[in-house]
Amino acid sequence: MINKFVRSMAEAMNGIKDxxxxxxxxxxxxxxxxxxxxxxxxxxxxxxxxVANAGGRARSPDHPARGLPRLIELGRVKKLICSFVRAQxxxxxxxxDGRMEVEVxxxxxxxxxxxxxxxxxxxxxxxxxxxxxxxxxxxAREYDGRTCILERALPGxxxxxxxxxxxxxxxxxxxxxxxxxxxxxxxxGKLTIxxxxxxxxxxxxxxxxxxxxxxxxxxxxxxxxxxxxxxx
Amino acid sequence: MINKFVRSMAEAMNGIKDxxxxxxxxxxxxxxxxxxxxxxxxxxxxxxxxVANAGGRARSPDHPARGLPRLIELGRVKKLICSFVRAQxxxxxxxxDGRMEVEVxxxxxxxxxxxxxxxxxxxxxxxxxxxxxxxxxxxAREYDGRTCILERALPGxxxxxxxxxxxxxxxxxxxxxxxxxxxxxxxxGKLTIxxxxxxxxxxxxxxxxxxxxxxxxxxxxxxxxxxxxxxx
Amino acid sequence: MNETAHAFRPLGRAGMAARAAQDIPxxxxxxxxxxxxxxxxxxxxxxxxxxxxxxxxxxxxGPAPEKHRENPWLINASTQRVSLRTGGSYVHHADSFGIVxxxxxxxxxxxxxxxxxxxxxxNWAQSASEAGRQIGGAMDLAVGAKRxxxxxxxxxKHGHARILKQCSYPLTAKHxxxxxxxxxxxxxxxxxxxxVIDIIPGLSFDELQARTEAVLHRA
Amino acid sequence: MNETAHAFRPLGRAGMAARAAQDIPxxxxxxxxxxxxxxxxxxxxxxxxxxxxxxxxxxxxGPAPEKHRENPWLINASTQRVSLRTGGSYVHHADSFGIVxxxxxxxxxxxxxxxxxxxxxxNWAQSASEAGRQIGGAMDLAVGAKRxxxxxxxxxKHGHARILKQCSYPLTAKHxxxxxxxxxxxxxxxxxxxxVIDIIPGLSFDELQARTEAVLHRA
Numbered sequence: 001m002i003n004k005f006v007r008s009m010a011e012a013m014n015g016i017k018d019x020x021x022x023x024x025x026x027x028x029x030x031x032x033x034x035x036x037x038x039x040x041x042x043x044x045x046x047x048x049x050x051v052a053n054a055g056g057r058a059r060s061p062d063h064p065a066r067g068l069p070r071l072i073e074l075g076r077v078k079k080l081i082c083s084f085v086r087a088q089x090x091x092x093x094x095x096x097d098g099r100m101e102v103e104v105x106x107x108x109x110x111x112x113x114x115x116x117x118x119x120x121x122x123x124x125x126x127x128x129x130x131x132x133x134x135x136x137x138x139x140a141r142e143y144d145g146r147t148c149i150l151e152r153a154l155p156g157x158x159x160x161x162x163x164x165x166x167x168x169x170x171x172x173x174x175x176x177x178x179x180x181x182x183x184x185x186x187x188x189g190k191l192t193i194x195x196x197x198x199x200x201x202x203x204x205x206x207x208x209x210x211x212x213x214x215x216x217x218x219x220x221x222x223x224x225x226x227x228x229x230x231x232x
Numbered sequence: 233m234i235n236k237f238v239r240s241m242a243e244a245m246n247g248i249k250d251x252x253x254x255x256x257x258x259x260x261x262x263x264x265x266x267x268x269x270x271x272x273x274x275x276x277x278x279x280x281x282x283v284a285n286a287g288g289r290a291r292s293p294d295h296p297a298r299g300l301p302r303l304i305e306l307g308r309v310k311k312l313i314c315s316f317v318r319a320q321x322x323x324x325x326x327x328x329d330g331r332m333e334v335e336v337x338x339x340x341x342x343x344x345x346x347x348x349x350x351x352x353x354x355x356x357x358x359x360x361x362x363x364x365x366x367x368x369x370x371x372a373r374e375y376d377g378r379t380c381i382l383e384r385a386l387p388g389x390x391x392x393x394x395x396x397x398x399x400x401x402x403x404x405x406x407x408x409x410x411x412x413x414x415x416x417x418x419x420x421g422k423l424t425i426x427x428x429x430x431x432x433x434x435x436x437x438x439x440x441x442x443x444x445x446x447x448x449x450x451x452x453x454x455x456x457x458x459x460x461x462x463x464x
Numbered sequence: 465m466n467e468t469a470h471a472f473r474p475l476g477r478a479g480m481a482a483r484a485a486q487d488i489p490x491x492x493x494x495x496x497x498x499x500x501x502x503x504x505x506x507x508x509x510x511x512x513x514x515x516x517x518x519x520x521x522x523x524x525x526g527p528a529p530e531k532h533r534e535n536p537w538l539i540n541a542s543t544q545r546v547s548l549r550t551g552g553s554y555v556h557h558a559d560s561f562g563i564v565x566x567x568x569x570x571x572x573x574x575x576x577x578x579x580x581x582x583x584x585x586x587n588w589a590q591s592a593s594e595a596g597r598q599i600g601g602a603m604d605l606a607v608g609a610k611r612x613x614x615x616x617x618x619x620x621k622h623g624h625a626r627i628l629k630q631c632s633y634p635l636t637a638k639h640x641x642x643x644x645x646x647x648x649x650x651x652x653x654x655x656x657x658x659x660v661i662d663i664i665p666g667l668s669f670d671e672l673q674a675r676t677e678a679v680l681h682r683a
Numbered sequence: 684m685n686e687t688a689h690a691f692r693p694l695g696r697a698g699m700a701a702r703a704a705q706d707i708p709x710x711x712x713x714x715x716x717x718x719x720x721x722x723x724x725x726x727x728x729x730x731x732x733x734x735x736x737x738x739x740x741x742x743x744x745g746p747a748p749e750k751h752r753e754n755p756w757l758i759n760a761s762t763q764r765v766s767l768r769t770g771g772s773y774v775h776h777a778d779s780f781g782i783v784x785x786x787x788x789x790x791x792x793x794x795x796x797x798x799x800x801x802x803x804x805x806n807w808a809q810s811a812s813e814a815g816r817q818i819g820g821a822m823d824l825a826v827g828a829k830r831x832x833x834x835x836x837x838x839x840k841h842g843h844a845r846i847l848k849q850c851s852y853p854l855t856a857k858h859x860x861x862x863x864x865x866x867x868x869x870x871x872x873x874x875x876x877x878x879v880i881d882i883i884p885g886l887s888f889d890e891l892q893a894r895t896e897a898v899l900h901r902a
Contacts, residue, residue, distance in 0.1 A: 002710050002732045027520040027557075028543035030536070087596025095596075104597040107519060108561030108604030112353065115558035119777075120784030120827055121344065122375035124356035127607045128565060131638045133592055134603065143354035146607075169734070169743075169770045176440065176537035176554060180520045183556040187785065203769040208408065209441050210772035211556075213742045215712050215734065215787050227536035231543055234491050234513045259739040259776075260762035262755070319815025327815075336816040339738060340780030340823030347777035351558075352565030352608055359826045360784060363857045365811055366822065378826075401515070401524075401551045408756035408773060412739045415775040419566065435550040442553035443775075445523045447493050447515065447568050459755035463762055
């Protein structure tokens with residue numbers, strides 16, 4: 001019987017190695033696998049390359065850092081690939097102080113590079129970023145009168161995903177804007193680990209409504225994480 | 233009020249020009265917009281380039297040709313871009329007799345070229361077809377130790393799509409394997425025309441279950457087409 | 465605004481948003497950037513169906529919900545809680561930017577630091593060396609949408625021109641802006657340069673030109 | 684089969700399919716090509732969960748339904764009516780081939796015209812000049828799946844070898860085949876060439892070699 005459910009965070013995190021590239025889904029706090037991030041912090045892998053939409057929030061005197069900023073603060077992130085990093089943030093400080101490399105990528109290019117990895121497309125041309133600083137070191141070529149640059153696929157050794165509902169085959173649905181990067185990162189992780197709010201019997205999710213088929217999923221952990229929070 | 237419903241086939245077909253590239257969705261008879269194809273035959277546009285999965289069936293003494301084979305038989309198709317054309321078929325004959333050009337493309341490359349067009353990606357590298365006849369005239373490059381070839385996006389002036397359910401914004405769902413090429417071709421048509429089995433009020437389709445959002449759709453015609461047929 | 469001594473009254477943020485909203489017809493698919501652009505949705509009448517897109521995969525985004533109707537699973541690209549209009553739907557991030565890059569949006573309205581007379585836009589960084597780099601989705605939107613409008617103050621807080629012959633900040637994209645809505649005027653980017661198509665009451669063309677580095681043309 | 688004079692009995696199509704089915708473990712994601720490969724699913728016991736993929740966007744494809752339970756909206760890549768297992772789902776064609784090309788399938792079983800000792804496969808055309816070209820999804824599957832097995836008759840109807848030093852027909856893909864299930868034997872493609880890992884009862888290694896152009900090695 002195929003059964004992708006794991007029963008503990010330790011089992012979910014088992015085998016994540018130092019120097020891994022980790023795809024981290026979510027946008028703001030919505031669709032962000034916060035429990036898995038806590039698990040990764042606990043698990044100990046270091047020298048990580050993290051791929052995420054953004055570098056996260058500023059240091060706050062009232063709230064200790066959690067999630068990605070905490071992982072950065074602990075010195076576990078060698079490189080951050082994202083679309084957005086604030087100068088006044090834990091990530092921004094780490095970059096400024098030379099403790100972390102950063103590669104800032106236009107958000108659509110980031111999403112497409114991840115999808116390309118999942119879909120077996122090693123490289124593609126895009127008009128986004130042509131004739132800007134982003135184009136530095138990129139091969140450029142004209143298509144239909146527009147300059148386009150060549151971008152590489154961005155696969156992950158690990159993808160951390162948050163779902164709304166999952167079954168034992170790893171079929172997933174998402175809730176509202178909690179979809180965001182989750183389905184694309186699920187495709188592109190060599191080891192895709194999911195935290196899900198709800199679990200259901202096989203067959204409960206209608207075939208036409210499954211967003212991520214289980215073929216992209218390796219492990220599923222049931223975490224009733226509660227509603228996403230607004231930024232503090 | 234946004235209202236993409238049209239009330240007649242004439243209105244659905246209005247403005248399709250000679251020399252258009254027409255993306256024709258469906259796989260076998262499932263998800264194939266047969267009524268729109270009849271409408272296109274009636275409408276009269278010629279010198280068409282048709283993009284479809286396959287060239288269709290052989291001539292039968294018992295059944296007059298319909299759909300794509302009929303359009304080919306009428307001499308209206310200048311070029312067929314597909315993954316599959318039988319020697320013993322109306323399309324195969326037209327190719328052999330020099331009445332129609334053909335470009336045979338691996339099925340996955342075909343689907344990805346169409347998606348690329350819809351997603352604004354002008355070209356991409358793929359390992360499919362490298363070191364085969366398909367690679368002739370293609371730029372080749374090695375990625376991760378594998379030879380890959382450069383493929384161009386394949387946009388349509390028109391896309392003909394079959395949906396299961398549609399609302400006035402043009403939001404679409406599909407039924408079972410009737411999904412196939414429909415969502416990708418809907419993305420890639422400059423003018424996307426849909427025939428739908430069922431129509432519903434705006435808001436009837438749950439937001440999380442819409443497969444093709446109306447932004448990709450221009451016109452929707454209600455056609456209760458009945459169940460797909462098996463090949464004769 | 466230290467403009468009280470003058471006979472004209474520059475638009476506030478809401479005023480700029482309202483002016484831009486006037487020009488958005490029913491049926492358009494529109495992405496609104498962070499800042500002033502995000503206010504535009506509030507100024508489109510509810511009976512004019514405009515479908516708002518958000519980078520995180522929303523089509524048919526509606527206004528901020530009332531307190532008791534908030535959906536914590538529904539935020540916009542600025543991570544503010546929003547609502548979904550009847551007919552709205554969700555796509556994943558790659559498809560969301562497929563919508564953007566594929567030319568499916570009729571309009572994107574972005575904030576700007578600088579716009580040049582050839583339509584070049586700078587809106588993500590003030591120098592090449594910034595540690596914090598906030599590209600986000602702006603580059604994709606600038607190259608992908610059918611039309612790009614910019615809403616911004618006509619000059620910087622210190623009175624420096626932002627509407628220029630050439631941008632001095634790092635570019636977001638070349639030749640992308642077609643129109644600018646500022647607190648003083650509406651400018652169209654044309655092959656001959658900026659054309660003034662609207663100007664606030666009490667401000668003369670010459671006074672506007674004095675606040676603009678690029679040469680302005682009358683409509 | 685003109686083999687009745689011999690002491691061995693070549694496998695039929697079902698026998699070849701059953702032999703290949705033996706080697707597919709629970710939990711694999713598998714695509715079965717047209718022809719003999721498509722019969723393999725019938726030989727995987729129902730309690731062994733193997734998830735079958737079909738190019739037209741099906742994951743979890745089940746066997747042909749009983750007459751009264753047919754779903755006209757559910758066909759496989761050979762346009763035959765099939766069923767969906769509990770847990771099955773649908774994706775569109777680009778995502779379906781994303782699954783293929785992206786290396787997500789554990790196995791693809793294809794029919795073949797010729798296989799060479801370096802793993803090259805020819806299964807789509809017998810000459811470069813054919814008007815009918817039937818590529819379909821074979822090239823994508825051959826480069827994309829983690830493993831490619833081929834099921835085919837060991838020789839042509841006319842007794843010509845199909846297991847060769849080098850393919851003479853146009854290639855589907857290079858270096859892709861890892862195993863061949865024929866009506867006579869199971870061969871593994873290895874760096875040193877073909878290794879015979881199974882052979883039907885009554886047929887000797889030398890008799891098998893006589894029907895094979897490429898050099899065979901004992902396991």
